[in-house]
Amino acid sequence: PAPDRPGRRPRGDQPGRILLVDDEAVVREVLAGQLEDAGFAVTQAADGTAALAVLEAGRCFDILVTDLAMPGLDGVALIRAAQRRKPALPAILLTGYAGDAATLAVGNAVGGRFVLLRKPITGAELADRVASILEAAEPAVTTG
Incomplete structure (x- = not known):
């Protein structure tokens, strides 16, 4: 992208692969x-269950971005399950909840590699x- 455009191109020539999970279709x-x-x-x-199905089908992602509050499997449970399958998978947990108590509760519940936004x-x-x-993650090793 041009320097004045928001956002940065992912590392290398390959686009970063994101699994984006939110139960609100518009968002x-x-x-x-x-x-x-x-x-x-x-x-x-559209939800945690669908995201796990994608992961179990063998699709590879560089990062998981998920909403916290979703029916069924919430974002915390999804990150835990995804990182059991792919321990090095970083995650971003999106939440509308405010306050330090929410941050502490989520941090203690998830563990592993994640960022709360x-x-x-x-x-x-x-x-x-x-x-x-x-960019902070170690370079992926590919064989082929």
Whole structure:
């Protein structure tokens, strides 16, 4: 992207692969579109169960971005389950809940590698955070 455009291109020539999970279709679609505009490859899932099905099907992702409050499998449970399958998978947990108590509760519940971000968040802000996390991660080793 041009220097004045929000968001940064993911590392290397390959777009960062994001699994984006939110039960609110409008929120999910807007964020997905903005992340794609920033150069990421986005796969959407409407809930935690659908996201786990995608992971179990063998799809590879560089990062999981999920809403906290969803019916059924919430974001905390999804991150736990995803990181049991892929321990090095970083995650971003989006929440509209405010306060330090929420941060502490979520942090103690999840463990593993994750970042808690507060809603509302723009796609550009999320793209910047995803790019920062991916840049900080060790380079992926591919064989082929």
